[in-house]
Amino acid sequence: MLGEAQFRSITATFNCQVQWGDCDPAGIIFYPTYFQWMDAACWSFFASVGYTAKRMRAEHLAMPLLSADCQFLYPAEQGDRCEVRSRIGHFGDKSFSVAHEVLREDGFALARGAEKRVWAKFDNGPGTRLRGVRIPDELKALFRGA
Amino acid sequence: MLGEAQFRSITATFNCQVQWGDCDPAGIIFYPTYFQWMDAACWSFFASVGYTAKRMRAEHLAMPLLSADCQFLYPAEQGDRCEVRSRIGHFGDKSFSVAHEVLREDGFALARGAEKRVWAKFDNGPGTRLRGVRIPDELKALFRGA
Amino acid sequence: MLGEAQFRSITATFNCQVQWGDCDPAGIIFYPTYFQWMDAACWSFFASVGYTAKRMRAEHLAMPLLSADCQFLYPAEQGDRCEVRSRIGHFGDKSFSVAHEVLREDGFALARGAEKRVWAKFDNGPGTRLRGVRIPDELKALFRGA
Amino acid sequence: MLGEAQFRSITATFNCQVQWGDCDPAGIIFYPTYFQWMDAACWSFFASVGYTAKRMRAEHLAMPLLSADCQFLYPAEQGDRCEVRSRIGHFGDKSFSVAHEVLREDGFALARGAEKRVWAKFDNGPGTRLRGVRIPDELKALFRGA
Numbered sequence: 364m365l366g367e368a369q370f371r372s373i374t375a376t377f378n379c380q381v382q383w384g385d386c387d388p389a390g391i392i393f394y395p396t397y398f399q400w401m402d403a404a405c406w407s408f409f410a411s412v413g414y415t416a417k418r419m420r421a422e423h424l425a426m427p428l429l430s431a432d433c434q435f436l437y438p439a440e441q442g443d444r445c446e447v448r449s450r451i452g453h454f455g456d457k458s459f460s461v462a463h464e465v466l467r468e469d470g471f472a473l474a475r476g477a478e479k480r481v482w483a484k485f486d487n488g489p490g491t492r493l494r495g496v497r498i499p500d501e502l503k504a505l506f507r508g509a
Numbered sequence: 510m511l512g513e514a515q516f517r518s519i520t521a522t523f524n525c526q527v528q529w530g531d532c533d534p535a536g537i538i539f540y541p542t543y544f545q546w547m548d549a550a551c552w553s554f555f556a557s558v559g560y561t562a563k564r565m566r567a568e569h570l571a572m573p574l575l576s577a578d579c580q581f582l583y584p585a586e587q588g589d590r591c592e593v594r595s596r597i598g599h600f601g602d603k604s605f606s607v608a609h610e611v612l613r614e615d616g617f618a619l620a621r622g623a624e625k626r627v628w629a630k631f632d633n634g635p636g637t638r639l640r641g642v643r644i645p646d647e648l649k650a651l652f653r654g655a
Numbered sequence: 656m657l658g659e660a661q662f663r664s665i666t667a668t669f670n671c672q673v674q675w676g677d678c679d680p681a682g683i684i685f686y687p688t689y690f691q692w693m694d695a696a697c698w699s700f701f702a703s704v705g706y707t708a709k710r711m712r713a714e715h716l717a718m719p720l721l722s723a724d725c726q727f728l729y730p731a732e733q734g735d736r737c738e739v740r741s742r743i744g745h746f747g748d749k750s751f752s753v754a755h756e757v758l759r760e761d762g763f764a765l766a767r768g769a770e771k772r773v774w775a776k777f778d779n780g781p782g783t784r785l786r787g788v789r790i791p792d793e794l795k796a797l798f799r800g801a
Numbered sequence: 802m803l804g805e806a807q808f809r810s811i812t813a814t815f816n817c818q819v820q821w822g823d824c825d826p827a828g829i830i831f832y833p834t835y836f837q838w839m840d841a842a843c844w845s846f847f848a849s850v851g852y853t854a855k856r857m858r859a860e861h862l863a864m865p866l867l868s869a870d871c872q873f874l875y876p877a878e879q880g881d882r883c884e885v886r887s888r889i890g891h892f893g894d895k896s897f898s899v900a901h902e903v904l905r906e907d908g909f910a911l912a913r914g915a916e917k918r919v920w921a922k923f924d925n926g927p928g929t930r931l932r933g934v935r936i937p938d939e940l941k942a943l944f945r946g947a
Contacts, residue, residue, distance in 0.1 A: 382841040383854070387529055388536040388587065388712075390782035390858070390927055394720045395530065395690040402687065403820040406879075416821070416880030420636065420680075420828070428686045432724030438785075441534065441844070442854030489828055490566065490635030490682040493730075528695040529708070534858075536712070536781055536928040540866045541840065544833040549674040552733070562675070562734030566682070566826075574832045578870030584931075587698075588708030635682055636828035639876075675825055676833065680879065682826040712928065733826065782858065782927030 372451035373508040375411050377404035381443040391438035397474050398431055401463045404447035405478060408461065412505035423485040427493055429458060433476030444468040451506045457482055457495040518597035519654040521557050523550035527589040537584035543620050544577055547609045550593035551624060554607065558651035569631040573639055575604060579622030583613075590614040597652045603628055603641040664743035665800040667703050669696035673735040683730035689766050690723055693755045696739035697770060700753065704797035715777040719785055721750060725768030729759075736760040743798045749774055749787040810889035811946040813849050815842035819881040829876035835912050836869055839901045842885035843916060846899065850943040861923040865931055867896060871914030875905075882906040889944045895920055895933040 379400050387393040405426065406416060419425065439445065445467055452460035458481050465474040482502075483493040525546050533539040551572065552562060565571065585591065591613055598606035604627050611620040628648075629639040671692050679685040697718065698708060711717065731737065737759055744752035750773050757766040774794075775785040817838050825831040843864065844854060857863065877883065883905055890898035896919050903912040920940075921931040 380841075382837070383533055383844050384539045384541065384837050384840055386534045388532045388534065388781050388928060389717045389719065389777075389785060390534040391719070391785075393530045393694075394723060395687040395694065398687040398690055399820070399822050402685075402822055406821050410880070416878070420879075425681045427681065427683070427730065428727045430724065430726045431686060432722065434722045435720045438719065440854070441858075442848070485681075488634050488636055489680050490826060493681060493683075528691070529698050530691050530694055534782060534927050535863045535865065535923075535931060537865070537931075539840075540869060541833040541836040544836055545674070545676050548676055548831075548833065552675050556734070562732070566733075571827045573827065573829070573876065574873045576870065576872045577832060578868065580868045581866045584865065586708070587712075588702070631827075635826050636680060639827060639829075676831045678826045679821055680824045680826065680828040685822045687822065780926050780928055 370451045370453050370503075370506070371508050372506050374448050374450045375404070375408040377407045377447040377449065379403070379445050379447065381439045381441050381445065383441050386441050389438075391440060394433070394435060397433050397435070397465060397476065400445075400447050400465065401431065401433070401449075401461075401476055401478055404449045404463055405461050405480070408449045414502070420489070423488055425483050425485065425493055426480040427483055429479040429481060431476065431478045433474055435474050437471065437473050439467065439473050443473075445473065452477060454498055454503050454506075457497055459498060516597045516599050516649075516652070517654050518652050520594050520596045521550070521554040523553045523593040523595065525549070525591050525593065527585045527587050527591065529587050532587050537586060540579070540581060543579050543581070543611060543622065546591075546593050546611065547577065547579070547595075547607075547622055547624055550595045550609055551607050551626070554595045560648070566635070569634060571629050571631065571639055572626045573629055575625040575627060577622065577624045579620055581620050583617065583619050585613065585619050589619075591619065598623060600644055600649050600652075603643055605644060662743045662745050662795075662798070663800050664798050666740050666742045667696070667700040669699045669739040669741065671695070671737050671739065673731045673733050673737065675733050678733050683732055686725070686727060689725050689727070689757060689768065692737075692739050692757065693723065693725070693741075693753075693768055693770055696741045696755055697753050697772070700741045706794070712781070715780060717775050717777065717785055718772045719775055721771040721773060723768065723770045725766055727766050729763065729765050731759065731765050735765075737765065744769060746790055746795050746798075749789055751790060808889045808891050808941075808944070809946050810944050812886050812888045813842070813846040815845045815885040815887065817841070817883050817885065819877045819879050819883065821879050824879050827876075829878060832871070832873060835871050835873070835903060835914065838883075838885050838903065839869065839871070839887075839899075839914055839916055842887045842901055843899050843918070846887045852940070858927070861926055863921050863923065863931055864918040865921055867917040867919060869914065869916045871912055873912050875909065875911050877905065877911050881911075883911065890915060892936055892941050892944075895935055897936060
């Protein structure tokens with residue numbers, strides 16, 4: 364797909380831990396938790412290049428989702444320390460994708476997923492209509508790896 | 510305490526069910542779920558007297574918390590159908606309390622809790638500063654029981 | 656794919672409502688909520704054919720995930736009443752997929768997703784190792800539509 | 802209350818951060834998140850003295866709740882880095898309380914709460930009946946401060 368070529372992205376790391384309340388009666392992680400982590404990892408990724416939560420709020424920016432998916436490779440248990448490694452999959456005009464990999468402390472892969480998001484602006488502050496806007500080239504450049 | 514006398518309140522009912530993801534590895538409900546239910550029950554209570562989510566948004570109103578507490582009387586399990594019975598504990602000038610009781614379908618009491626909230630208005634729409642405002646007498650009247 | 660042909664499935668309906676705590680600072684539903692609904696809808700679907708949470712527990716059965724995905728078509732807001740319509744996508748030997756569609760009360764489609772799960776048994780009760788088992792033909796038959 | 806005298810407890814620290822999905826349409830933390838943090842902080846506290854999740858599972862131990870409460874002092878926002886400082890409030894025969902204080906990175910107090918829990922054992926592994934057991938003096942000693 365032209366325009367959706369793989370982007371040579373930097374990688375960010377988000378640390379997390381499986382908590383008692385993240386697990387279900389099978390004693391393993393309840394799967395929506397992975398999506399909560401992926402969301403938090405995405406915000407953390409953007410914060411790492413200067414787009415902090417505070418700045419996103421001030422500039423009326425948000426990143427609503429178009430789609431999300433995840434493969435669950437191995438069950439995580441309470442206490443497992445993990446990291447989510449995130450990188451940009453591609454940048455489109457107004458949308459982008461983020462690829463996430465969840466690794467256990469010992470490097471064992473637990474899950475692999477992706478989010479497709481829109482780069483969007485509130486018409487008039489949080490709670491008002493969100494509208495997709497062009498992703499600035501300067502923003503894309505911040506994620507470009509060596 | 511003058512002004513904090515027990516309010517003769519109507520009672521509202523909010524239906525819910527314990528889901529797989531609401532339970533922890535002990536196979537019983539993860540306790541913050543009760544607070545999620547109490548919050549949802551409070552919004553539902555206000556909706557029942559005309560203060561729907563839509564209206565709250567339109568009028569820039571919110572109900573931030575001062576405190577919350579809950580006693581857990583008996584463990585709920587996945588599949589249990591429950592109802593939260595809510596009533597106003599008292600109305601202050603700008604704050605109020607809601608008493609909640611969680612009953613299982615068969616009438617068995619599972620939990621009993623309370624929330625203390627402020628009646629508040631956003632300075633300029635969601636995300637801006639919330640400021641406590643006087644609770645209108647007309648609003649209090651909507652909750653008065655026979 | 657042989658063995659993965661579309662299954663002529665009955666459809667189940669799971670009712671839910673977008674709560675205040677399900678929404679994020681953009682004022683719309685936080686996307687992992689859709690996966691929580693899909694999970695609950697799947698359990699409800701199985702309960703509707705006789706595999707209740709109680710029975711699943713008694714027979715040491717669970718349905719761990721292989722993957723999940725969702726497309727978010729339109730943002731839901733607090734107060735929106737929704738239903739998740741679920742049907743079996745296909746039955747494999749030990750795994751199966753469930754297709755979910757989330758509709759708003761007025762019939763408007765909000766999201767469309769799928770889960771791929773394993774039919775599994777605990778070696779020795781909850782918390783012990785889960786192992787995939789053959790899906791009984793009798794179970795498959797319960798989901799067959801007209 | 803005899804037997805419930807304030808216990809001279811060590812203090813543990815649990816680090817956390819307010820995520821996008823932890824916040825509600827008012828743009829501030831959704832209050833059940835504090836209880837999720839208190840629960841995780843309690844498990845972390847016990848892990849810090851040797852009672853890790855792994856050991857708790859192996860010895861069929863759990864800590865079901867009798868009650869929980871929290872005062873919300875100041876609204877937390879997305880991105881705020883926080884710590885929960887936990888200490889034992891008192892040890893009873895089979896029950897105990899944990900006092901938690903949530904501080905923002907800059908030392909500002911956001912919330913103050915407590916949990917009352919039972920020290921309990923599963924009759925026959927997770928999912929089976931939980932029964933309160935005497936808290937061993939050796940366990941209490943692990944939490945005693947200077």
